[in-house]
Amino acid sequence: MTTLADVLAAAERIRGHVHRTPVLTSRSLDAELGASVFCKCENLQKVGAFKARGACNAVLSLDAATAARGVVTHSSGNHAAALAYAAAVRGIPCAVVMPETAPAVKVAAVRGYGAEIRFCRPAEREAVCAALQQERGAHLVHPFADPAVIAGQGTAALELLEQVPELDLVITPVGGGGLCAGTAVAVRALRPTAEVLAAEPLAVDDAARSLATGVRQPRVDNPQTWADCLLTALGEPNFRLLQQHGVRVVTVGEQAMVDAARFCLERMKIVVEPGSATVLAALRALGGAIRGRRIGAILSGGNTDFAWLR
Amino acid sequence: MTTLADVLAAAERIRGHVHRTPVLTSRSLDAELGASVFCKCENLQKVGAFKARGACNAVLSLDAATAARGVVTHSSGNHAAALAYAAAVRGIPCAVVMPETAPAVKVAAVRGYGAEIRFCRPAEREAVCAALQQERGAHLVHPFADPAVIAGQGTAALELLEQVPELDLVITPVGGGGLCAGTAVAVRALRPTAEVLAAEPLAVDDAARSLATGVRQPRVDNPQTWADCLLTALGEPNFRLLQQHGVRVVTVGEQAMVDAARFCLERMKIVVEPGSATVLAALRALGGAIRGRRIGAILSGGNTDFAWLR
Numbered sequence: 249m250t251t252l253a254d255v256l257a258a259a260e261r262i263r264g265h266v267h268r269t270p271v272l273t274s275r276s277l278d279a280e281l282g283a284s285v286f287c288k289c290e291n292l293q294k295v296g297a298f299k300a301r302g303a304c305n306a307v308l309s310l311d312a313a314t315a316a317r318g319v320v321t322h323s324s325g326n327h328a329a330a331l332a333y334a335a336a337v338r339g340i341p342c343a344v345v346m347p348e349t350a351p352a353v354k355v356a357a358v359r360g361y362g363a364e365i366r367f368c369r370p371a372e373r374e375a376v377c378a379a380l381q382q383e384r385g386a387h388l389v390h391p392f393a394d395p396a397v398i399a400g401q402g403t404a405a406l407e408l409l410e411q412v413p414e415l416d417l418v419i420t421p422v423g424g425g426g427l428c429a430g431t432a433v434a435v436r437a438l439r440p441t442a443e444v445l446a447a448e449p450l451a452v453d454d455a456a457r458s459l460a461t462g463v464r465q466p467r468v469d470n471p472q473t474w475a476d477c478l479l480t481a482l483g484e485p486n487f488r489l490l491q492q493h494g495v496r497v498v499t500v501g502e503q504a505m506v507d508a509a510r511f512c513l514e515r516m517k518i519v520v521e522p523g524s525a526t527v528l529a530a531l532r533a534l535g536g537a538i539r540g541r542r543i544g545a546i547l548s549g550g551n552t553d554f555a556w557l558r
Numbered sequence: 559m560t561t562l563a564d565v566l567a568a569a570e571r572i573r574g575h576v577h578r579t580p581v582l583t584s585r586s587l588d589a590e591l592g593a594s595v596f597c598k599c600e601n602l603q604k605v606g607a608f609k610a611r612g613a614c615n616a617v618l619s620l621d622a623a624t625a626a627r628g629v630v631t632h633s634s635g636n637h638a639a640a641l642a643y644a645a646a647v648r649g650i651p652c653a654v655v656m657p658e659t660a661p662a663v664k665v666a667a668v669r670g671y672g673a674e675i676r677f678c679r680p681a682e683r684e685a686v687c688a689a690l691q692q693e694r695g696a697h698l699v700h701p702f703a704d705p706a707v708i709a710g711q712g713t714a715a716l717e718l719l720e721q722v723p724e725l726d727l728v729i730t731p732v733g734g735g736g737l738c739a740g741t742a743v744a745v746r747a748l749r750p751t752a753e754v755l756a757a758e759p760l761a762v763d764d765a766a767r768s769l770a771t772g773v774r775q776p777r778v779d780n781p782q783t784w785a786d787c788l789l790t791a792l793g794e795p796n797f798r799l800l801q802q803h804g805v806r807v808v809t810v811g812e813q814a815m816v817d818a819a820r821f822c823l824e825r826m827k828i829v830v831e832p833g834s835a836t837v838l839a840a841l842r843a844l845g846g847a848i849r850g851r852r853i854g855a856i857l858s859g860g861n862t863d864f865a866w867l868r
Contacts, residue, residue: 267583
């Protein structure tokens with residue numbers, strides 16, 4: 249299981265290759281909630297999301313012989329761009345299996361970092377990736393169910409605790425659970441009095457159901473949600489880490505999530521994708537329960553086409 | 559004339575009342591320009607613009623008796639909210655004369671900081687404000703042609719030079735010239751080898767014409783521009799400071815400005831109002847002339863209704 253030592257080693261490894269992202273506050277948000285909220289802006293991270301941290305840690309952890317054979321993954325989203333970036337940092341080959349339905353802007357981002365793209369039908373992603381991996385002898389970097397990725401994602405919370413030491417509560421979005429698990433490891437070790445919460449859209453509430461039932465639950469099929477970054481179901485090691493650290497899930501509706509993303513845009517002047525805005529929507533839902541508390545909110549990404557704004 | 563000592567005193571005075579805003583970089587911007595651009599994010603400043611700096615310095619500079627009678631100004635934009643905020647910080651009365659045509663969101667912001675609003679017909683702004691000032695014995699804080707305001711705005715560049723010491727060039731937008739003049743004072747004193755540039759929309763190019771002719775030129779009537787924050791003509795002390803420090807103006811077209819604002823939104827994940835995006839548009843226009851240079855770009859504000867995005 250991932251520990252604080254892994255997160256600390258990751259921070260050392262990726263230093264200089266990822267941004268130390270700023271922490272922003274909003275007087276009007278604090279007034280509304282009656283709390284002090286410190287927003288860790290991973291939307292301003294390289295590739296526009298925290299994913300750069302985990303991908304860099306995974307790629308920089310590889311021994312020279314493995315690295316030389318390159319890395320592969322399958323992803324339609326931010327992890328693809330993050331792995332392409334990390335591979336470019338190390339100067340090794342990277343191939344990404346993407347569904348033919350992937351948005352053009354994401355395809356362009358991956359290509360921009362110099363990775364090879366292999367397109368496939370959405371249902372064939374894992375099979376095509378496995379075949380590619382064997383063909384090349386390449387190393388598969390899973391988007392979230394990978395200890396090196398989890399440790400890398402935990403470095404955002406590590407920085408946040410350096411930037412704002414006395415937090416009572418840290419909240420992250422949860423999809424596959426890479427960010428949330430890494431955050432739980434770092435926060436619970438460094439500040440045991442602080443609680444860790446996970447924000448999840450109701451439309452894809454498998455993490456809430458998994459933690460409530462104690463059994464990892466499958467994802468919802470074809471969910472209708474703006475949170476395109478949170479469609480994946482919780483990974484196995486991620487689930488266990490969330491259990492171990494007593495992470496509590498708060499679910500939010502679509503309108504609350506979009507309202508929170510709009511608040512970030514109009515009041516905080518930052519682009520936060522709807523799935524990431526779940527953390528602010530969750531804080532609003534918690535209402536009186538967080539009054540007077542000092543809260544770290546990890547705004548995980550800012551990659552969006554603004555369709556939700558219309 | 560405003561000097562570095564005034565800017566240093568302002569920084570001391572406003573500390574804790576304004577944000578030390580982050581500096582962001584963009585790999586794709588640097589690659590496009592062949593330069594290193596350090597964006598000073600005053601769009602993430604309190605009230606969404608650098609104006610909080612000058613207003614706080616002006617209000618906190620007042621002696622107790624003057625302060626007790628309150629402050630007034632006329633503004634339809636960011637200065638109104640900034641002065642309301644500064645007055646709230648000091649706990650003194652603030653009245654703002656706003657044209658009836660002011661956007662509802664700006665009116666709400668000023669009211670949110672507890673200021674009194676007096677509406678008037680747009681052409682009567684100055685007269686109504688002068689009458690109000692006399693009636694109350696209040697102190698008028700001009701949006702830009704005021705030494706305390708200019709010194710306050712200069713603190714953004716002061717911070718930027720602390721955050722990124724070795725700059726070859728600093729660029730700001732220019733409207734009334736408060737930010738640009740304060741920046742010129744700070745940069746030319748602390749780093750005499752660095753050049754200061756001002757970015758201005760072609761549609762309201764009075765600063766370019768004023769500096770080119772050596773005579774302060776009137777503003778364009780009813781300009782058609784998205785840069786609603788840059789409609790005012792250069793102030794008198796501002797003009798003289800820009801002349802004294804050899805500031806050069808670069809003019810940009812509307813499409814280039816909107817394209818730059820969109821780049822900030824989509825690639826840098828930050829909201830920058832079109833008038834502020836002039837600095838990036840100007841850098842693009844300069845092309846080869848800035849190759850290899852280290853550039854500070856002050857992104858002055860983020861208050862926009864996104865109408866330009868459609």
